[in-house]
């Protein structure tokens with residue numbers, strides 16, 4: 001399947017591009033294009049602009065401020081946003097806890113949380129993994145004991161991305177230690193400034209604070225801040241992504257990075273080098289096949305077909321392709337790609353090579369996480385083997 005736009009899609013493309021041209025601050029665009037850090041305030045400003053035109057939550061139902069778009073339309077929107085270097089909205093709010101609140105929340109939870117997420121007035125982080133529970137998430141041991149109309153939480157969560165900026169966390173806790181492990185878990189919504197929460201930084205290979213470990217020491221949470229039924233948190237967690245799993249292919253991001261590879265080869269006068277040409281072609285073929293597979297599944301869903309475990313193939317291929325592109329970028333840039341990027345170097349010092357090269361090593365290290373987070377590649381392969389190939 002080739003990705004060709006029909007007349008209506010071309011009209012939509014023009015509308016989205018006109019909006020981006022009018023509203024997206026060129027400084028934000030420059031930062032995203034170069035993989036430089038985008039401050040939360042800048043991202044929030046863009047989120048609010050999207051909210052004003054009703055495009056901020058393409059995956060939410062219309063009655064909750066979503067767009068009601070088909071999957072294919074969402075894909076088109078996403079590709080355009082990444083192509084023009086718009087920052088991503090906060091995934092934990094829009095793609096994870098927001099849809100979970102829509103599905104499992106009480107009316108008061110919906111009316112309290114959803115408008116604040118849409119307008120970037122609330123920043124979330126995800127409290128799932130623990131030092132002893134990652135791929136085997138049902139093995140969590142952070143405890144929530146009932147004390148009157150509160151839970152008292154003790155334990156810790158690890159690899160918590162963005163906890164240093166977040167004002168809320170959604171949390172999986174064990175509420176029944178005697179039940180079968182999936183049956184004794186509840187899903188809570190908490191404020192990060194609750195007494196007894198401590199956030200410690202964890203640094204990634206590139207020296208940046210990518211994660212945190214979050215400690216809970218007798219943290220009291222009202223029982224009404226539970227999402228879904230008590231001991232039914234596993235169902236909430238499993239459904240959390242819902243159809244979102246279909247958007248895990250990273251096609252749009254891969255296309256954006258592909259543009260960078262082409263641009264850098266051009267800038268450094270290496271376009272004609274045989275080895276690079278061959279590798280670029282090989283990557284382009286992988287990218288096209290990834291997009292075809294994604295579009296096939298999105299169209300199947302839009303036509304009412306059942307999409308089972310197949311998105312695991314998108315996750316596996318999309319995350320591996322980003323890493324292959326990073327590797328190629330580093331080989332093209334060579335030593336220009338190695339020095340510390342501007343976040344560690346201090347914004348005032350110039351990079352040593354062309355500006356396009358300065359974040360390459362940093363991005364390569366950052367993207368190592370893509371084949372781990374959200375279910376490691378080995379887990380995706382297990383799912384594909386069992387549920388797609390029936391082995």
Ligand SMILES: Cc1cc2nc3c(=O)[nH]c(=O)nc-3n(C[C@H](O)[C@H](O)[C@H](O)COP(=O)(O)OP(=O)(O)OC[C@H]3O[C@@H](n4cnc5c(N)ncnc54)[C@H](O)[C@@H]3O)c2cc1C
Nearest residue numbers: 126127128129133134135159160161369372373374376378
């Ligand atoms: C960039 C990044 C951001 C993250 N952000 C968050 C976050 O915000 N919140 C959060 O809660 N967590 C987050 N995580 C944690 C992530 O969810 C876990 O790292 C992931 O689930 C794997 O768990 P683990 O690290 O405990 O590895 P383990 O589960 O211990 O796995 C170790 C290795 O063993 C393999 N393995 C495990 N089980 C099997 C099996 N059954 N068959 C074959 N191989 C297996 C794995 O594939 C992996 O290679 C993040 C991780 C990364 C890398």
